[in-house]
Amino acid sequence: MSTTTTTANANSQVLLDRIRTKKARVGVIGLGYVGLPLAVEFARQGFEVSGFDVDESKTGLINAGQSYIPDVPQVELCEVVKAGRLRGTSRMIELAGMDVIDICVPTPLRKTKDPDLSYVVKAVEAVAAVLKPGQLIILESTTYPGTTDEVVQPLLESRGLKADADFFLAFSPERIDPGNETYTIKTTPKIVGGLTEAIGRAPDGSVPALAVPPEQFAPSLRRWLTDAALRNELRRSAVLRRSTLTAWTETTRIIGEVLAGTTTKVGMPR
Numbered sequence: 226m227s228t229t230t231t232t233a234n235a236n237s238q239v240l241l242d243r244i245r246t247k248k249a250r251v252g253v254i255g256l257g258y259v260g261l262p263l264a265v266e267f268a269r270q271g272f273e274v275s276g277f278d279v280d281e282s283k284t285g286l287i288n289a290g291q292s293y294i295p296d297v298p299q300v301e302l303c304e305v306v307k308a309g310r311l312r313g314t315s316r317m318i319e320l321a322g323m324d325v326i327d328i329c330v331p332t333p334l335r336k337t338k339d340p341d342l343s344y345v346v347k348a349v350e351a352v353a354a355v356l357k358p359g360q361l362i363i364l365e366s367t368t369y370p371g372t373t374d375e376v377v378q379p380l381l382e383s384r385g386l387k388a389d390a391d392f393f394l395a396f397s398p399e400r401i402d403p404g405n406e407t408y409t410i411k412t413t414p415k416i417v418g419g420l421t422e423a424i425g426r427a428p429d430g431s432v433p434a435l436a437v438p439p440e441q442f443a444p445s446l447r448r449w450l451t452d453a454a455l456r457n458e459l460r461r462s463a464v465l466r467r468s469t470l471t472a473w474t475e476t477t478r479i480i481g482e483v484l485a486g487t488t489t490k491v492g493m494p495r
Protein backbone atom coordinates (compact mmCIF):
# COMPACT_ATOMS: atom_id res chain seq x y z
CA MET A 226 0.00 0.00 0.00
CA SER A 227 1.44 3.41 -0.94
CA THR A 228 2.14 6.08 1.68
CA THR A 229 -0.56 8.28 0.13
CA THR A 230 -3.18 5.53 0.44
CA THR A 231 -2.14 4.79 4.01
CA THR A 232 -2.43 8.47 4.95
CA ALA A 233 -5.82 8.73 3.23
CA ASN A 234 -7.11 5.63 5.05
CA ALA A 235 -5.86 6.90 8.40
CA ASN A 236 -7.40 10.33 7.82
CA SER A 237 -10.71 8.90 6.69
CA GLN A 238 -10.84 6.45 9.61
CA VAL A 239 -10.45 9.30 12.10
CA LEU A 240 -13.15 11.29 10.32
CA LEU A 241 -15.53 8.33 10.12
CA ASP A 242 -15.07 7.63 13.82
CA ARG A 243 -15.86 11.25 14.62
CA ILE A 244 -18.95 11.13 12.41
CA ARG A 245 -20.22 7.83 13.85
CA THR A 246 -19.82 9.09 17.39
CA LYS A 247 -21.35 12.47 16.44
CA LYS A 248 -18.16 14.18 17.53
CA ALA A 249 -17.55 15.62 14.05
CA ARG A 250 -17.88 19.39 13.98
CA VAL A 251 -19.91 20.47 10.96
CA GLY A 252 -19.59 23.84 9.25
CA VAL A 253 -22.19 25.09 6.78
CA ILE A 254 -21.20 28.08 4.63
CA GLY A 255 -24.14 30.16 3.37
CA LEU A 256 -27.22 30.16 5.60
CA GLY A 257 -30.00 30.69 3.08
CA TYR A 258 -32.81 28.47 1.78
CA VAL A 259 -30.41 25.53 1.45
CA GLY A 260 -27.81 26.08 4.18
CA LEU A 261 -30.05 26.89 7.15
CA PRO A 262 -32.33 23.80 6.87
CA LEU A 263 -29.21 21.66 6.43
CA ALA A 264 -27.44 23.19 9.42
CA VAL A 265 -30.52 22.73 11.63
CA GLU A 266 -30.95 19.11 10.49
CA PHE A 267 -27.29 18.26 11.23
CA ALA A 268 -27.71 19.82 14.67
CA ARG A 269 -30.96 17.89 15.27
CA GLN A 270 -29.06 14.70 14.45
CA GLY A 271 -26.68 15.50 17.32
CA PHE A 272 -23.75 17.20 15.58
CA GLU A 273 -22.15 20.41 16.77
CA VAL A 274 -22.79 22.82 13.90
CA SER A 275 -21.35 26.22 13.05
CA GLY A 276 -23.18 28.22 10.41
CA PHE A 277 -21.00 30.67 8.48
CA ASP A 278 -22.45 33.64 6.62
CA VAL A 279 -21.06 36.98 5.47
CA ASP A 280 -24.44 38.48 6.35
CA GLU A 281 -24.19 39.25 10.07
CA SER A 282 -27.91 39.94 10.36
CA LYS A 283 -28.50 36.22 9.59
CA THR A 284 -25.91 34.90 12.04
CA GLY A 285 -27.33 37.30 14.65
CA LEU A 286 -30.88 35.98 14.12
CA ILE A 287 -29.66 32.39 14.41
CA ASN A 288 -27.85 33.10 17.66
CA ALA A 289 -31.03 34.75 18.94
CA GLY A 290 -32.91 31.53 18.05
CA GLN A 291 -34.96 33.17 15.29
CA SER A 292 -35.71 31.48 11.99
CA TYR A 293 -35.96 33.55 8.81
CA ILE A 294 -36.54 30.61 6.43
CA PRO A 295 -40.16 29.34 6.17
CA ASP A 296 -39.05 25.68 5.92
CA VAL A 297 -37.21 25.94 9.24
CA PRO A 298 -39.67 25.92 12.16
CA GLN A 299 -38.81 28.48 14.81
CA VAL A 300 -39.13 25.87 17.55
CA GLU A 301 -36.61 23.51 15.90
CA LEU A 302 -34.03 26.27 15.39
CA CYS A 303 -34.49 27.56 18.92
CA GLU A 304 -34.10 24.09 20.39
CA VAL A 305 -30.71 23.37 18.75
CA VAL A 306 -29.38 26.87 19.48
CA LYS A 307 -30.39 26.58 23.15
CA ALA A 308 -28.79 23.13 23.33
CA GLY A 309 -25.54 24.66 22.06
CA ARG A 310 -25.52 22.52 18.91
CA LEU A 311 -25.96 25.41 16.42
CA ARG A 312 -24.43 28.85 16.32
CA GLY A 313 -23.92 31.43 13.62
CA THR A 314 -20.67 33.22 12.85
CA SER A 315 -19.11 35.45 10.20
CA ARG A 316 -15.56 34.62 11.30
CA MET A 317 -14.39 32.43 8.43
CA ILE A 318 -11.16 31.64 10.27
CA GLU A 319 -13.23 29.36 12.50
CA LEU A 320 -13.57 27.00 9.53
CA ALA A 321 -10.21 25.66 10.71
CA GLY A 322 -11.96 23.89 13.58
CA MET A 323 -14.46 22.01 11.40
CA ASP A 324 -14.25 18.34 10.39
CA VAL A 325 -16.89 18.61 7.65
CA ILE A 326 -17.61 21.77 5.63
CA ASP A 327 -20.70 22.12 3.43
CA ILE A 328 -20.67 24.96 0.91
CA CYS A 329 -24.20 26.30 0.17
CA VAL A 330 -23.57 29.74 -1.32
CA PRO A 331 -25.53 31.22 -4.25
CA THR A 332 -24.76 30.51 -7.90
CA PRO A 333 -27.05 32.97 -9.72
CA LEU A 334 -27.30 32.63 -13.48
CA ARG A 335 -25.54 35.26 -15.56
CA LYS A 336 -27.19 36.76 -18.65
CA THR A 337 -25.33 34.11 -20.61
CA LYS A 338 -27.19 31.46 -18.51
CA ASP A 339 -24.04 30.07 -16.92
CA PRO A 340 -23.71 30.23 -13.14
CA ASP A 341 -21.78 33.05 -11.47
CA LEU A 342 -19.19 31.15 -9.45
CA SER A 343 -17.79 34.18 -7.62
CA TYR A 344 -19.56 33.28 -4.34
CA VAL A 345 -18.32 29.70 -4.56
CA VAL A 346 -14.77 30.88 -5.26
CA LYS A 347 -14.86 33.27 -2.28
CA ALA A 348 -16.17 30.55 0.03
CA VAL A 349 -13.63 27.99 -1.21
CA GLU A 350 -10.80 30.53 -0.78
CA ALA A 351 -11.88 30.97 2.83
CA VAL A 352 -11.74 27.19 3.30
CA ALA A 353 -8.39 26.90 1.47
CA ALA A 354 -6.86 29.51 3.78
CA VAL A 355 -7.36 27.23 6.80
CA LEU A 356 -7.62 23.76 5.20
CA LYS A 357 -6.31 20.93 7.39
CA PRO A 358 -5.65 17.24 6.75
CA GLY A 359 -8.66 15.04 7.43
CA GLN A 360 -11.33 17.62 6.57
CA LEU A 361 -14.21 16.75 4.26
CA ILE A 362 -15.40 19.54 1.95
CA ILE A 363 -18.75 19.21 0.19
CA LEU A 364 -19.97 21.52 -2.55
CA GLU A 365 -23.79 21.75 -2.39
CA SER A 366 -24.34 24.75 -4.66
CA THR A 367 -26.00 24.14 -8.02
CA THR A 368 -23.40 24.43 -10.75
CA TYR A 369 -22.17 23.07 -14.06
CA PRO A 370 -20.34 19.74 -14.46
CA GLY A 371 -16.65 20.02 -13.73
CA THR A 372 -16.83 22.76 -11.11
CA THR A 373 -15.63 20.47 -8.31
CA ASP A 374 -12.52 19.15 -10.02
CA GLU A 375 -11.74 22.11 -12.27
CA VAL A 376 -12.44 25.05 -9.93
CA VAL A 377 -12.82 23.89 -6.32
CA GLN A 378 -10.11 21.24 -6.17
CA PRO A 379 -7.24 23.41 -7.54
CA LEU A 380 -8.14 26.23 -5.14
CA LEU A 381 -8.15 23.83 -2.19
CA GLU A 382 -4.88 22.22 -3.28
CA SER A 383 -3.13 25.58 -3.81
CA ARG A 384 -1.33 25.34 -0.47
CA GLY A 385 0.03 21.86 -0.94
CA LEU A 386 -2.58 19.49 0.52
CA LYS A 387 -3.92 16.85 -1.88
CA ALA A 388 -7.54 15.82 -2.38
CA ASP A 389 -8.43 12.23 -1.45
CA ALA A 390 -5.11 11.87 0.35
CA ASP A 391 -4.90 14.73 2.86
CA PHE A 392 -8.48 16.01 2.63
CA PHE A 393 -11.71 14.71 1.05
CA LEU A 394 -13.82 16.45 -1.55
CA ALA A 395 -17.34 15.76 -2.78
CA PHE A 396 -20.09 17.29 -4.86
CA SER A 397 -23.65 16.83 -3.68
CA PRO A 398 -25.93 19.34 -5.35
CA GLU A 399 -28.84 20.38 -3.15
CA ARG A 400 -32.23 19.36 -4.56
CA ILE A 401 -34.43 20.85 -1.86
CA ASP A 402 -37.79 22.17 -3.00
CA PRO A 403 -38.78 24.92 -0.54
CA GLY A 404 -42.38 24.55 0.65
CA ASN A 405 -42.71 20.94 -0.56
CA GLU A 406 -44.14 18.96 2.35
CA THR A 407 -43.75 15.53 0.71
CA TYR A 408 -40.06 15.80 -0.14
CA THR A 409 -38.24 17.58 2.66
CA ILE A 410 -34.54 17.98 3.42
CA LYS A 411 -34.67 14.55 5.09
CA THR A 412 -36.49 12.65 2.35
CA THR A 413 -35.26 14.13 -0.94
CA PRO A 414 -32.82 11.68 -2.59
CA LYS A 415 -29.30 13.07 -2.92
CA ILE A 416 -26.66 12.48 -5.53
CA VAL A 417 -23.13 12.36 -4.16
CA GLY A 418 -19.86 12.18 -6.05
CA GLY A 419 -16.37 11.85 -4.59
CA LEU A 420 -12.95 11.83 -6.22
CA THR A 421 -11.14 8.59 -7.01
CA GLU A 422 -7.79 7.58 -5.62
CA ALA A 423 -6.61 7.52 -9.21
CA ILE A 424 -7.29 11.19 -9.80
CA GLY A 425 -4.55 12.65 -11.92
CA ARG A 426 -3.69 9.23 -13.32
CA ALA A 427 -6.99 8.16 -14.85
CA PRO A 428 -8.96 10.07 -17.47
CA ASP A 429 -12.05 9.51 -15.34
CA GLY A 430 -11.79 11.92 -12.45
CA SER A 431 -14.81 11.10 -10.33
CA VAL A 432 -16.89 8.29 -8.96
CA PRO A 433 -20.60 8.55 -8.28
CA ALA A 434 -22.80 7.51 -5.48
CA LEU A 435 -26.51 7.69 -5.38
CA ALA A 436 -27.13 7.34 -1.70
CA VAL A 437 -30.64 7.04 -0.34
CA PRO A 438 -32.07 5.26 2.69
CA PRO A 439 -32.82 1.62 1.72
CA GLU A 440 -36.58 1.94 2.17
CA GLN A 441 -36.63 4.79 -0.32
CA PHE A 442 -34.44 3.11 -2.87
CA ALA A 443 -37.07 1.36 -5.03
CA PRO A 444 -39.48 4.32 -5.22
CA SER A 445 -36.56 6.67 -5.80
CA LEU A 446 -35.18 4.56 -8.62
CA ARG A 447 -38.62 4.40 -10.23
CA ARG A 448 -38.86 8.18 -9.98
CA TRP A 449 -35.39 8.64 -11.44
CA LEU A 450 -36.18 6.40 -14.38
CA THR A 451 -39.63 7.80 -15.14
CA ASP A 452 -39.03 11.48 -14.47
CA ALA A 453 -37.62 12.93 -17.68
CA ALA A 454 -36.26 16.07 -16.03
CA LEU A 455 -34.51 14.05 -13.36
CA ARG A 456 -33.14 11.64 -15.98
CA ASN A 457 -31.67 14.58 -17.85
CA GLU A 458 -30.26 15.99 -14.64
CA LEU A 459 -28.52 12.69 -13.98
CA ARG A 460 -27.20 12.53 -17.54
CA ARG A 461 -25.90 16.08 -17.39
CA SER A 462 -24.09 15.53 -14.13
CA ALA A 463 -20.37 15.25 -14.71
CA VAL A 464 -20.12 13.03 -11.69
CA LEU A 465 -22.52 10.51 -13.18
CA ARG A 466 -21.31 10.82 -16.73
CA ARG A 467 -17.89 9.76 -15.57
CA SER A 468 -19.22 7.00 -13.40
CA THR A 469 -18.02 3.49 -12.90
CA LEU A 470 -19.97 0.86 -11.04
CA THR A 471 -17.20 -0.66 -9.01
CA ALA A 472 -14.79 1.93 -7.66
CA TRP A 473 -15.63 3.55 -4.37
CA THR A 474 -13.41 6.14 -2.78
CA GLU A 475 -12.90 7.06 0.81
CA THR A 476 -14.82 10.27 0.25
CA THR A 477 -17.79 8.44 -1.21
CA ARG A 478 -17.74 5.89 1.61
CA ILE A 479 -17.72 8.65 4.20
CA ILE A 480 -20.58 10.52 2.56
CA GLY A 481 -22.63 7.34 2.30
CA GLU A 482 -22.23 6.77 6.01
CA VAL A 483 -22.97 10.38 6.83
CA LEU A 484 -26.27 10.28 5.00
CA ALA A 485 -27.99 7.58 6.98
CA GLY A 486 -25.71 5.08 8.59
CA THR A 487 -27.18 2.34 6.42
CA THR A 488 -27.51 3.71 2.93
CA THR A 489 -27.96 1.94 -0.35
CA LYS A 490 -25.34 3.05 -2.82
CA VAL A 491 -25.73 2.62 -6.52
CA GLY A 492 -23.44 3.53 -9.34
CA MET A 493 -25.09 4.77 -12.51
CA PRO A 494 -23.88 3.56 -15.90
CA ARG A 495 -22.19 6.12 -18.14
Ligand SMILES: NC(=O)c1ccc[n+]([C@@H]2O[C@H](COP(=O)([O-])OP(=O)(O)OC[C@H]3O[C@@H](n4cnc5c(N)ncnc54)[C@H](O)[C@@H]3O)[C@@H](O)[C@H]2O)c1
Nearest residue numbers: 255256257258259278279280330331332347348366367399
Ligand atom coordinates in the same frame (compact mmCIF):
# COMPACT_ATOMS: atom_id res chain seq x y z
N1 LIG B 1 -33.35 27.78 -2.83
C1 LIG B 1 -33.62 26.66 -3.49
O1 LIG B 1 -34.76 26.25 -3.67
C2 LIG B 1 -32.48 25.80 -4.02
C3 LIG B 1 -32.76 24.48 -4.36
C4 LIG B 1 -31.74 23.67 -4.82
C5 LIG B 1 -30.47 24.21 -4.97
N2 LIG B 1 -30.22 25.51 -4.64
C6 LIG B 1 -28.86 26.02 -4.80
O2 LIG B 1 -28.25 26.10 -3.52
C7 LIG B 1 -27.33 27.20 -3.51
C8 LIG B 1 -27.70 28.15 -2.39
O3 LIG B 1 -28.99 28.68 -2.68
P1 LIG B 1 -29.89 29.40 -1.60
O4 LIG B 1 -31.25 29.47 -2.20
O5 LIG B 1 -29.72 28.77 -0.27
O6 LIG B 1 -29.25 30.86 -1.59
P2 LIG B 1 -29.57 32.06 -0.60
O7 LIG B 1 -29.33 33.31 -1.35
O8 LIG B 1 -30.90 31.84 0.07
O9 LIG B 1 -28.47 31.91 0.55
C9 LIG B 1 -27.10 32.00 0.31
C10 LIG B 1 -26.40 32.53 1.52
O10 LIG B 1 -24.99 32.52 1.27
C11 LIG B 1 -24.41 33.67 1.89
N3 LIG B 1 -23.11 33.90 1.29
C12 LIG B 1 -22.79 34.37 0.06
N4 LIG B 1 -21.47 34.36 -0.13
C13 LIG B 1 -20.91 33.87 1.00
C14 LIG B 1 -19.57 33.62 1.41
N5 LIG B 1 -18.53 33.85 0.60
N6 LIG B 1 -19.36 33.15 2.65
C15 LIG B 1 -20.39 32.91 3.49
N7 LIG B 1 -21.68 33.12 3.15
C16 LIG B 1 -21.93 33.58 1.93
C17 LIG B 1 -25.45 34.77 1.63
O11 LIG B 1 -25.29 35.85 2.53
C18 LIG B 1 -26.74 33.99 1.86
O12 LIG B 1 -27.18 34.07 3.20
C19 LIG B 1 -27.40 27.83 -4.90
O13 LIG B 1 -26.39 27.25 -5.69
C20 LIG B 1 -28.76 27.40 -5.39
O14 LIG B 1 -28.81 27.36 -6.81
C21 LIG B 1 -31.20 26.32 -4.16
